[in-house]
Amino acid sequence: MKGKETRTAGRTKVRISRIWPYYLMVLPGLLYLLINNYMPMFGIVIAFKDMNYSKGIFGSDWCGFKNFRFLFGTKDAWSITRNTIGYNIAFFVVGTVLAILLAICMNEVRSKVASKVYQTLILLPYLISWVVVSYLAYAFLSGENGFLNKSLFPLLGLNPVGWYQEKEYWPVILVIVQAWKSVGYSMIIYFSSIVGISQDYFEAARIDGATKWKQIRHITLPLLKPTVITMFILSVGQVFRSDFGLFYQVTRNSGALYEYTRTIDVYVYQALMKNADYSMSGAASVYQSVCGFILIVAANAIVKKYSESSALF
Amino acid sequence: MKTREYKITQVLVNAICIIATFCAIIPFVLLIVGSFTDDKWASTHGFTFFPGEWSLDAYRYIAMKWETIGHAYLMTIVVTLIGTVAALFIAVLFAYGISKQHIPGMKIVSFLLVFTMLFNGGLVATYYCYTNILGIKDTIWALILPNMMMNAFNVILIRNYFVNSIPASLEEAARIDGAGEFKILGMIVLPLSKPILATIGLMTALAYWNDWQNGLYYLTARGGASYYTIQIVLNNINDDIKALAAAATSSSGSLSANVSMPSTTIRMAIAVVGVLPILVMYPFFQRYFVKGITLGGVKE
Numbered sequence: 001m002k003g004k005e006t007r008t009a010g011r012t013k014v015r016i017s018r019i020w021p022y023y024l025m026v027l028p029g030l031l032y033l034l035i036n037n038y039m040p041m042f043g044i045v046i047a048f049k050d051m052n053y054s055k056g057i058f059g060s061d062w063c064g065f066k067n068f069r070f071l072f073g074t075k076d077a078w079s080i081t082r083n084t085i086g087y088n089i090a091f092f093v094v095g096t097v098l099a100i101l102l103a104i105c106m107n108e109v110r111s112k113v114a115s116k117v118y119q120t121l122i123l124l125p126y127l128i129s130w131v132v133v134s135y136l137a138y139a140f141l142s143g144e145n146g147f148l149n150k151s152l153f154p155l156l157g158l159n160p161v162g163w164y165q166e167k168e169y170w171p172v173i174l175v176i177v178q179a180w181k182s183v184g185y186s187m188i189i190y191f192s193s194i195v196g197i198s199q200d201y202f203e204a205a206r207i208d209g210a211t212k213w214k215q216i217r218h219i220t221l222p223l224l225k226p227t228v229i230t231m232f233i234l235s236v237g238q239v240f241r242s243d244f245g246l247f248y249q250v251t252r253n254s255g256a257l258y259e260y261t262r263t264i265d266v267y268v269y270q271a272l273m274k275n276a277d278y279s280m281s282g283a284a285s286v287y288q289s290v291c292g293f294i295l296i297v298a299a300n301a302i303v304k305k306y307s308e309s310s311a312l313f
Numbered sequence: 314m315k316t317r318e319y320k321i322t323q324v325l326v327n328a329i330c331i332i333a334t335f336c337a338i339i340p341f342v343l344l345i346v347g348s349f350t351d352d353k354w355a356s357t358h359g360f361t362f363f364p365g366e367w368s369l370d371a372y373r374y375i376a377m378k379w380e381t382i383g384h385a386y387l388m389t390i391v392v393t394l395i396g397t398v399a400a401l402f403i404a405v406l407f408a409y410g411i412s413k414q415h416i417p418g419m420k421i422v423s424f425l426l427v428f429t430m431l432f433n434g435g436l437v438a439t440y441y442c443y444t445n446i447l448g449i450k451d452t453i454w455a456l457i458l459p460n461m462m463m464n465a466f467n468v469i470l471i472r473n474y475f476v477n478s479i480p481a482s483l484e485e486a487a488r489i490d491g492a493g494e495f496k497i498l499g500m501i502v503l504p505l506s507k508p509i510l511a512t513i514g515l516m517t518a519l520a521y522w523n524d525w526q527n528g529l530y531y532l533t534a535r536g537g538a539s540y541y542t543i544q545i546v547l548n549n550i551n552d553d554i555k556a557l558a559a560a561a562t563s564s565s566g567s568l569s570a571n572v573s574m575p576s577t578t579i580r581m582a583i584a585v586v587g588v589l590p591i592l593v594m595y596p597f598f599q600r601y602f603v604k605g606i607t608l609g610g611v612k613e
Contacts, residue, residue, distance in 0.1 A: 019417070021494035022410045026422050029407030032463045033425060039442045040434025046441060057441060102333055105326040118330040120599050122337045127591055127602070129523035131547045135584040136340040138551075139347050139360045145577055147343060150359025180336065185606055192607040212322050244526065252551065268436050273530070278437065285435030293432045 047286040051278035067283035076267060080284070084263040087247075088239045090171070091178050096228060098183050103190035104216055119191075123184035130245025137177060137250050164252055167260040174261065177250050178243075186231070193227045194220060226307070233303050237296035240288050244269065264288045341592075348372070348582040352575035360581070370575045371582035382546065382586065389522060389542040392456045396521040400462050401514050405506075407463075408471035409498050430465045440530060453540055455531030461520060467513045470608050474509040475502060512605040515598055522591070543587045550580060 043057065050063040071077050102122065109115045125133070140147045141163040149160040163169060201219045210218070242263035251261045262270075264284055271281035343360055351366035358365065375382055410416075411423045433439075443459055444450045479502050487497045503510070528545035531537070541549070554576050575582075595602075 018494070022413055022416050022419070025406040025494075025498075026410035026419075028403045029410075029463060029468070030422065030425065032403060033429060035442075035447065036439075036458070036460065036463065037429040037433060038425075039446070040438040041432065043434050043438025043441050046438055056445070102330070105329045108322055108326040109330060110323060114327065114330070118334050119603070120596065121334045122330075123599070123602065124341070124592075124595065125337055127519060127523075127595060128588060129525060129544055129547075131525050131544050131551065132584050132588050134551060135547070135580060136344055139340070139343045139581065142359070145355060145359040147360050147362075151361045180340075183333075184337065188603055188606045212318060249548075249551070265436070272437055272440060278441075282435075282437045285437040289433055289435045296431050 044282075044286050044289070046278055047282035049279075049282075051282065053276075053278070063279075067279040068287070071280055071283040071287070076262075077284075079259055080262055080264045080267045083260065084242045084265075085239055087171075087174060087178075087242065087263065088235065090175050091182075092232065092235050094175055094179050095182055095186055096231065098179055099186035100190050100221075100224060100228075102183065102187045103194055104220060106187065106191050107194045107220075108212070119184075119188065122187060125181045126185045128181070130243070130249040133177065133181060133245075134249035134252060137173075138252070141173075164254045165256045167257045170251065170257050170260045174246065174250065178246055181246075189231070190224060190227060193224060197223050229306065230303070233299045236299040237292070239295060240264065240292040242266075341588075344581055344588075345585055348578055348585045350578055350581075352578045355577045368575075368578075371578040374575055374579055375582055375586060382543070382583065384539075385541050385543045385546045386586075388456075388540055389544070392453070392524075392542055393518050393521040396457045396461060397514055397518040399457070400464070400467075400517045401510065403463050404468045404471055404513065405498075405503070405510070408468050408475060409502065411468075412472045412475040426465050426468060436530075443531065450531050451533055451536035451540070455537065456524070456527050456540060456542065457521075459527050459531065461517075461524060461527070464517070464520075467516065471506070471509055471513060474506060478509075479505055508604070509608075512601045512608065515601045516605045519591070547583060547587050550583060554580065 046057060047067055048062060048064060049057070049060040050066070051057070052060045106115055106118060109118070128136075138146070141149075143149060143160070143162050143164065146163070148163070153160055161169065163173070197220065201223075202215055205215045205219060242265045244263075244265040247261055247263045247266045248269065251257050253266075254261075264287070268281045268285045268288070271277045271284065275281075343362060346362055346364060347355065347360040348371050349367050349369070350360065350364040351368035352370055354364055354366040354368075407426070411419050411426065413419055414423070434442075439459065443455075447454075447458075449455045449458060483501055483505075484497050487501055492500070523544060524542075525544035525548045528537075528540075528542060529548060532540055532545065534549075554574075
């Protein structure tokens with residue numbers, strides 16, 4: 001009896017000495033999450049306060065939903081929501097179609113060297129910062145020096161366009177720029193799932209005399225569906241977020257374009273940094289976080305129903 | 314065996330891929346050619362692929378203002394190095410910890426990580442915390458800490474690698490030999506994890522190298538100019554080309570201030586300087602990037 005007790009005690013001691021290193025290991029990460037993620041989560045109260053900078057976040061008076069009423073009283077609230085969601089939908093549709101087209105072509109290219117070169121170069125824009133992308137776009141679009149206005153349009157007999165002043169072109173420009181930057185990334189994802197398709201299917205189809213086109217239509221595309229659906233649900237979860245770099249840098253933050261180019265992220269930045277308006281930016285920021293959260297959880301619930309294994313959490 | 318269909322398919326798919334490749338690189342060509350165009354010629358004829366007059370003036374100007382640009386380069390390198398090392402350090406330890414789900418409390422720790430992917434405080438609250446509580450404005454921490462040092466997604470990728478690709482029997486054997494957990498991680502797990510560490514390290518380094526948002530939020534021209542990285546300098550010049558001349562004048566005196574700036578082409582030249590290291594190093598690291606994307610895309 002006594003011997004058994006000491007054995008148990010010994011084992012417990014061993015266990016504690018065995019597990020404390022793990023807690024020590026996660027400590028730096030937990031500290032960082034606390035500073036970078038959890039502290040700001042409590043900072044959300046800013047949106048419900050009549051923020052007075054001199055009184056600080058806790059000294060300022062509560063004001064309930066007043067900031068949100070102000071925000072949704074402006075017509076900006078509608079346009080930034082429409083832009084954020086609308087662009088995300090357009091990016092997804094255009095990006096997916098182009099990426100799958102390229103992935104299928106890439107898979108058919110027989111020369112290994114050529115395929116490698118294509119992949120490497122198409123991925124290049126993905127590695128460049130949005131600031132540099134804004135310079136690249138400027139070289140094409142600049143009113144005084146741009147390639148389009150100075151070289152291409154005169155050649156075609158078209159009149160120069162004030163790209164950074166005329167907003168109606170921007171939905172197209174932004175979709176092109178986004179596709180240009182991100183298509184390499186999504187192409188590689190689809191390419192790797194095409195490569196993963198068993199060759200037996202194609203072999204059998206060839207024996208049955210199916211043409212390349214028929215093989216793509218009846219084997220490749222249907223088997224890509226799960227990847228497309230996973231990507232779709234992931235992007236549904238992100239539909240309230242926008243890439244600040246794209247909408248801020250590529251448009252050169254031109255006020256004339258705001259109606260068609262300003263997303264929630266740009267609005268929050270503008271209200272916070274340029275106008276130091278804590279109540280409006282805080283309200284817009286919380287609006288984005290909460291809607292995004294609801295959508296991610298909903299999207300995940302749908303994935304879970306569709307296929308347990310591809311759920312995010 | 315080479316049927317007609319085979320040939321047609323090859324021509325077609327190669328044509329599509331070549332068009333896509335052409336579209337991907339053509340803006341870089343315009344940028345590079347633009348930077349070598351004579352400034353006066355460019356200001357009347359614009360940027361083209363075949364300029365009438367070539368010139369190195371923009372690069373000469375950069376060489377002259379190297380104090381500003383070179384310093385920004387140095388800051389970019391310092392920030393990228395510190396940030397990447399710190400991020401890998403945090404991520405590896407954290408991933409190893411949460412890979413041991415049987416340890417009491419680790420499920421909660423994992424949840425705390427995953428939850429940050431679902432919900433965040435938003436820019437306003439984050440900005441308030443960093444500036445008013447932690448006081449990082451106009452310090453080097455402004456470029457290293459906010460948002461970039463721990464990417465939940467990367468941590469999960471490393472954790473998955475530990476769980477799926479490191480044989481548990483190896484760790485167990487070391488444990489029986491009396492090795493501590495840190496020793497097991499350092500001597501057994503990490504040497505076997507080089508591929509994932511290279512991939513995640515490279516992605517993190519690229520993110521730090523390309524970052525301009527932290528500088529935009531947390532550095533002011535008055536107090537933080539000495540921490541400007543190359544991306545932040547590019548961003549400032551984008552707003553106002555005179556920013557470069559002003560910055561350079563204040564640091565290098567009146568001598569160089571008198572030399573007129575090739576104001577049209579200088580933008581392009583600085584963008585080239587900023588992007589050059591990536592263009593040069595990319596071919597060597599390409600496979601790691603591709604691996605990183607497929608790891609992230611095809612989920613566990």
